[in-house]
Amino acid sequence: MSAAIKLLGHIGAVTRLSGRTFKIVFSRRFVDRSLLSAQMDQAGIGSWSIAVLTALFTGAVMAIQFADGLEPYGASLYTGKMVSLGIVRELGPTLTAVLVGGRVGAGFTAEIGSMNVTEQVDAISALGADPIEKLVAPRVLACIIMLPLLTLLADFVGCFGAMLVVMTDVGVTATFFIEQVLETLVVADLLHGLAKATFFGYFIAIVGCYVGLNTRGGTEGVGRSTTDTVVAISITVLVSNFLLTKLFLSF
């Protein structure tokens, strides 16, 4: 019972933090482009390799599994259809969010948490600035922008990985595979995935920043908070993926 109350307390606090953050993002106060570009570089550009590697091998493994499963029905030629749909709708956004989220969210918590326990967050306020404007808003906006871009990259690379496997194992040509993919996918599939990635970007940044801002207990506390963030982001992405999928498919 107390755990449920605690969870509700965290959800309420994250909601308040989100409200204050978006108020800044959509107001004229948010003008520090250098902070935003630094975070876009750290969160997005710094994560492209992890997104590409994950997508490449996930696409390849899915292709192996589908090709094998469809073979008894003589349908392994259509592996590209199945794999591309799975990657663009689900695996691209979700796997990218879990892996990039672990890296980026933990980084946010460690950095802000360290600043918090050394009173640097208090110093920002004492010097006449707003810690949410300086620390939270640029990170949230950077993740909201970069996660869909990383997901787009992951979708492309995942399909490419699948194509290599299908070409090798099933013996279809690249042109045939691409035709199959283009025949199957519609713009809405891509948009569903990218819309989910936008939400995941927001969740990753807000959770990472919230846990960082509430870090107590010196360096030990920073370590604990960082672990908490990775767990919280993974759970948030997986649970919200279910809810967002239900929501988007109802339209």
Place this chain on the structure above:
Amino acid sequence: MPDETPQPAQTATPEVVIEFKDVRKAFGPNVIYDPLNLTVRRGETLTVIGGSGKGKSVLLKMLIRLLQVDSGSITCFGEEVTTMPEPKLLGLRRRIAMLFQGAALFDSLTVAQNIKYPLVEHKWGNREQMDQRVEEVLEMVGMPGIQNLKPSELSGGMKKRVGLARAIAIQPDVILYDEPTTGLDPLNVRRINGLILRLQRRLNVTSVVVTHDMDSCFTITDRIAFLYERRMDWTGTKEEALATDFAPLREFVQGGRGTLESDGTEDG
């Protein structure tokens, strides 16, 4: 740095600039103030003493609303702080600077960028004026020419002095010092004490110092407030503190100034 530590300036005037009235504060079951009543007069250096972990720093943080009170009133320059709207609070923080216990310099910024931070936030002049101000305040704290160093390249004492330079850059009316000499070697303690006194004389600011370093307290202070059992009922000059009959304060002062007493154990 001079060899002789300067004596405190006697500039106290009756005008009250800060007033805590019936302030209550608790963190869960841990009651910090029940209640706090305290006044600070213009131009004086008031030192708040008391045991570690009793909430002395909380007082400073409540004053610039880094922490909110549970109840009671805090007025500063005649304005209520506890209910002050955000834009006004920004103006208040322009007039009150704080030196944090660990200096709280931003690790990712250079010394110059750290000192410019409040200047940029409060739109204090153009770039050349800011550069000049950085030079001036670094000169004031006796550390010229270190603009491009990062905080990780500074010692504890240097960090405190840069923190102080950052605090005075915006020309505040009040400076809050949170344990300014804690963790420093004796030479740096003397440097910081001397700096506080010189700034007091040169800038004529009001200072509130939180410390449990009694030597530092008796060097820099005009008036002392003693935090005991969640209240700050005793305030007085350092002469009154030395001559007090109030046993907890007498023990604190004597203990802090190096008078050894038996702890009940026997040698050999």
